[in-house]
Amino acid sequence: MEKLYIELLEKAKEAAKNSYSPYSNFPVGACVLYESKKTYTGANVENVSYGLSLCAERNAISSAIANGEKTKIKAIAIYSPKQTNCLPCGACRQWLSEFSNNDSDTKIILEDKNKNAFVLTLEDIFPYGFKFDE
Numbered sequence: 001m002e003k004l005y006i007e008l009l010e011k012a013k014e015a016a017k018n019s020y021s022p023y024s025n026f027p028v029g030a031c032v033l034y035e036s037k038k039t040y041t042g043a044n045v046e047n048v049s050y051g052l053s054l055c056a057e058r059n060a061i062s063s064a065i066a067n068g069e070k071t072k073i074k075a076i077a078i079y080s081p082k083q084t085n086c087l088p089c090g091a092c093r094q095w096l097s098e099f100s101n102n103d104s105d106t107k108i109i110l111e112d113k114n115k116n117a118f119v120l121t122l123e124d125i126f127p128y129g130f131k132f133d134e
Contacts, residue, residue: 005109008033008077009117012109015041015056016079022046028080030056032064035071035101040064057092061099073100075107077117084113087125096122097129 008031016029021044028044042059054062057076073096080086087110088096100106106122122129 004033005075005077005107005117005119008039008075009079009109009111011039011041012056012077012079013081015043015060016081017043019043019056020045023048023050026080026082028056028078028086030060030079031077032057032060032073033075034064034069035074036069038064038069040067040069055089055092057088058095061095073106075109077109079111085110093122093126094129097126097131103129 011031012029015031016027019027021027023046029041031039031041033039040060040063042056042063044054044056045059046053057078076096078086078088096106097103100122103123103126104121108120108122108125109117112118
């Protein structure tokens with residue numbers, strides 16, 4: 001496994017510690033890597049009105065944009081201490097697709113039940129994402 005992927009997963013684990021998840025008790029952390037080689041982290045932030053909650057993945061992407069990131073996503077690590085193979089929800093998959101160059105090149109880094117990192121592509125988990133055709 002690439003050392004970089006393990007580092008991203010470790011950053012996602014640290015981010016999960018900042019989760020505000022009193023309603024679901026399901027903390028999630030994410031670390032997104034951009035073509036610029038910069039990383040941004042995010043944790044899920046819940047609200048009593050669930051629709052107003054923010055997933056860790058979208059939080060990390062929003063942080064990147066708010067900090068002026070202009071390049072595309074290369075990889076994202078996602079972690080929850082409550083569940084192995086913590087895949088992004090549908091909304092987060094669409095966000096990842098929106099801010100990636102190529103879904104088949106965008107890496108999704110997860111942790112399996114043996115605490116080993118493994119990698120999928122965005123295309124693996126979101127084969128027919130909505131794209132704007134110019």
